[in-house]
Amino acid sequence: MPAPISGEQTSRDREALLAAAEALFYERGIQAVGMDAVRAAAGLSLKRIYVLFATKEDLVVAMLRRRDHRWQASLVEYVERHEDPRERVLSLFDWLEQWFAEPGFRGCAWINAHGELGSASPAVLAEVRTHKKAFHDRITAWVDAATDAPAEPVCLLAEGAIVTASITGSPQAARAARTATRTLLG
Template identity: 60%
Template sequence: MSKGVTDVPAALTAEQKADDRGLLLDATESLIYANGVQAVGMDKIREVSGLSLKRIYSMFRTKEDIVVAVLRRRDARWRAELTTFVEGFDDPTQRILAIFDWLRNWFGDPGFRGCAWINIHGELGPSSPAVLDEVRTHKQAFREQITALTQAEQPEIADAIYLLAEGAIVTAGIAGTPEIAEVARRAAERLLAGGPASTTC
């Protein structure tokens, strides 16, 4: 990925720098989520963000660095929103099942285009170790989030819940079927009750 100018304009305040960073990451995230990484050039990022290429390259040395920052910020936001949602339930079992309620809401969003991390991994594969590391970090963090909700007493249950959630995410992204979250939720409910985790509708 290309490099650019690395000098930072001294006149910018810390607040202006933060605003510019936010504009850049917002623009890049919306573009690559809708179109993919390789289809989005730096000129398009410049156009949508309203920032000059000189300003962009003063914040990030390469396009790859911008993508990493986008994924890192998206991960923090995504998992925080999930945490806030599930913490609205007092019952431990309902907290776990709430994961699928939250996913259902996400899948139903008009802008839903599947999992950003899976999409980018599918597009870039191992060609970008830095991006691959962010993808793996996000998936591991999500898995640990689920393990914490199951109180880590039954690791095989946590793994099964994680796989049900990931399967629902992939299926919803490919098939455009938000209701798959409800199928996965019922399977998780049976699993938590000690029954077979069939995903039959």
Template identity: 65%
Template sequence: MPAPISDEQHRRDREALLDTAEGLFYEHGIRAVGMDAVRAGSGLPLKRIYRLFPAKEELIVEVLRRRDRRWRGELAEYVERADGPQGRVSAMFDWLAEWFARPGFRGCAWINAFGEMGAASEAVLAEVRAHKEAFRAQVEGWVRDAGGGEAEAEAVFLLAEGAIVTAGITGDPAPARRARAAAERLLENAPV
């Protein structure tokens, strides 16, 4: 009889599985990646994988949830180092430009997941919406601190989202710079 799996081994297996699934889903697409590919990449037997995540949908949701925490955390850390409230709004677009230029950038993981699974999976759709609302709240906070109101916050959020989608399609980080310039003009002209 095999020895019971320790809490530490459970954590390591779960992280290895999530790392593998995230990389494969982002690079190849969720539907294109079968559980056999996840098994081969993670080195875990299918039985162990299904004990950790009884359905592929649960694995997808957890991949998105974990990526959200990391993505928004890295963004916030970068933005908070900028000088002044307006500098933080500009820094958001600088961070996006750096993200767009990273090797392997394939656009927004949540938009990609929505495109593949949104109509077929309420759980994935809910996770995508939760990410977009959390990102919107981050942007709203930075814009309000910079003197913008609700209309400016919505516009800056849409500029960021548009830059993400455009960079994902074109493979060019330039949309972040253009969106940054538009956001700066918008805040300069915001009613006081």
């Protein structure tokens, strides 16, 4: 009888699996990546993978949650080091520009997941909506602290910059959105 797997080993396996899945799904697309590719990249057996996540959908949701935690933390850390409320709002677009310029940038993982699975997977759709609501809520809080102007146009500028950068492969959209936001802030 094999020895039981420790909690520590389960955590390591889970992290290796999520990291492999995130890299592959983000680079190639969720539907284009089979579980054999995830297995090979993670160095785990399919049996072990399915013990950790019963379905590919469960793995996708967990991957999106893991990515959301890092993505939101990075955004907040960058923006909130600015003390001036207006600079906080504008620095959102500086952060986006840096993200857009990263090697391997392929747009928003949540928009991509929604495009692939959103209508077919209520769990993925819920995760996408949770992420987008949290992103918009953060922007709204920063805008509300800076001005009486409505926040929704700034949210739309940020989302539009993300989609545009994904399509064009250029970080220029963040600069244009920053300029428009400066005008909106008055």
